[in-house]
Amino acid sequence: MSGTGDAAGGGGGLAGGGEGGPGHGPSQEDASFSALLEDSAEDLYDNAPCGYLSTLLDGQIAKVNATLLNWIGYRREDLVGRRRFADLLTVGGKLYHETHFAPLLQMQGEVNGIALEMKAADGTRLPVLVTSTVKTGGDGKPLLIRSMIFDARDRRAYEEELLRARRESDSERKRLQQLAATLQATLLPPALADVPGLEIAAHYHIASADKVGGDFYDLFPLGDGSWGLFLGDVCGKGAAAAAITSLARYTLRAAAVYNPEPAAVLANLNTVLSHEYIGIDPRFCTVIFGVLTPDEHGGFQITLASGGHPPAVLVRADGTADYLPTPGGQLVGVLPDPHIATTTVRLRAGDTLLLYTDGLTEAHADQSGGRYGDEALLDLARSLAPASATAVIRALSDLLDSLGTGVDDDTALLAVTVPRPTREEQQ
Known part of the structure; x- marks a missing residue:
């Protein structure tokens, strides 16, 4: 070398x-x-x-x-x-x-x-x-x-770590979804009361399995032979909204026993929400509360009070349908003394009353982002009329399913019908 x-x-x-x-x-x-x-x-x-x-x-x-x-x-x-x-x-x-x-x-x-x-x-x-x-x-x-x-x-090793993390993430997501579903179920009545002389139907459409929605409804007996019902929508989602939902639902039932006058019930709810959350994490909701009272003609009279909630729809036996306006009703839980709008109507045989949350009318109806809207809902109600509570809820449930991911907010539906008398009853 x-x-x-x-x-x-x-x-x-x-x-x-x-x-x-x-x-x-x-x-x-x-x-x-x-x-x-x-x-x-x-x-x-x-x-x-x-x-x-x-x-x-x-x-x-x-x-x-x-x-x-x-x-x-x-x-x-x-x-x-x-x-x-x-x-x-x-x-x-x-x-x-x-x-x-x-x-x-x-x-x-x-x-x-x-x-x-x-x-x-x-x-x-x-x-x-x-x-x-x-x-x-x-x-x-x-x-x-x-x-x-x-x-x-x-x-x-990197791929296996990614796969393990993904599996853990999927497992955790499923666990959270199960918890959310369980919590959601506790915010709704397990079954609606059986009211003599009424057909009742309800539906809850979940927009996302990952988050608990803030929509709620209920129907329950009052002491004088009348019945209370309500449907509402709490601002926000998740655990915080669930807490408000639970508080609102039980407050409404308790307030109705104390004083069933619909405007007073919502005023009491407003006081509770304002006192509970003022200054830390203000929460509010829209809600519509009604008292159903049977009359001597086989129908029902209902008085509705609205705190900023979308108006109810009356699907009549004569084949027409219209909104029941409650103008000027303000959100519950924001102001110390909000305006509560009320209206009273008689439900005759074949009439159906529909309550809903704005997840329905605010849904995206097409790829351009257009909303389903109030007019579309009224047009659908008119096309269905006359229709029972079950038929109305079924049609709206199918509509929500057809809109798919366009429904980005939970939707609660509650309908009551005064059934038409059978032939035996007419005789």
């Missing part, structure tokens, strides 16, 4: 080789430099950060570098001329190699970054990414296959 030292040390060296004397001519220095380059290239090949593998066209291993040998725990003499590349793969990797990798390589002449699993000498698995190229001779005929093999253990 003294010649190599001389070449590296200069003194006429490579640059002046053409003028050197005997024994120091360019042929000796060129040979030394070539040997140095060859050693460097072989060392780079053998200890590259990736595995190198050359095989004959039938897959028999012809050359392999030390990096790959260290990864899989084999000696060079164990593989060269003795094994095929596919022999180093797991069962699944070998199957993929035979059905996909090899045919693709044959058709295209190269494949890039294919994920496979190699089986080490001790039986452990090594995830790898393989890039292979078919090398051809001067006549264009294929001679051998050269492959670069990259250790994919870090990538596999």
Whole structure:
């Protein structure tokens, strides 16, 4: 190696080789430099950060570098001329190699970054990414296959961590959805009361399984033979809205027992909400409260009080339908003394009263973002009239389902009908 030292040390060296004397001519220095380059290239090949593998066209291993040998725990003499590349793969990797990798390589002449699993000498698995190229001779005929093999253990660990995190996230999301559904169920009556002389139907449409909505409704007996009913919508979603919903629902029932006059019931709710949340986290709701009282003609009189809530719809037995206006009613829980709007109407045989929250009328009805709207609801009610409570709720439930993701807020529906008398009753 003294010649190599001389070449590296200069003194006429490579640059002046053409003028050197005997024994120091360019042929000796060129040979030394070539040997140095060859050693460097072989060392780079053998200890590259990736595995190198050359095989004959039938897959028999012809050359392999030390990096790959260290990864899989084999000696060079164990593989060269003795094994095929596919022999180093797991069962699944070998199957993929035979059905996909090899045919693709044959058709295209190269494949890039294919994920496979190699089986080490001790039986452990090594995830790898393989890039292979078919090398051809001067006549264009294929001679051998050269492959670069990259250790994919870090990538596999990262992918598994992502998958684990996703599974945990999905599991946590399902758990939260179950909790939300359970909490939502506690905010609604388990079953509506059976009111003599009335047909009753209700529906709750959940816009998102991830969040508890703030819509609520109920129907319950009062002490004098009349019945109270209400439907409302609390501002916001989630646990905070659920707390207000629960408070509102039970306050309305308690206030109605104390004084069933509808405007007084909402005034009492306003006092409770204002006192409970003023100065920390103000909450409010829209709500409509009514008292149903049977009359001597087989119908019912209902007085409704509204605190900023959308007007009820009256679907009449004569085939017409209209809103029952309660103008000027203000939100409950915002002002110390809000205006509560009231209206009274008689429900005759075949009439249906519909209460709803604005998740219905505020739903996106088309891709342009247009709202379903009050007029569309009234048109639908008129097309249904006359219709029972069950038929109205079924039609609106189907409508909400058809709007899909356009319904971005929960919707509560409550309808009551004075049924038409049967033939036996008429006789």
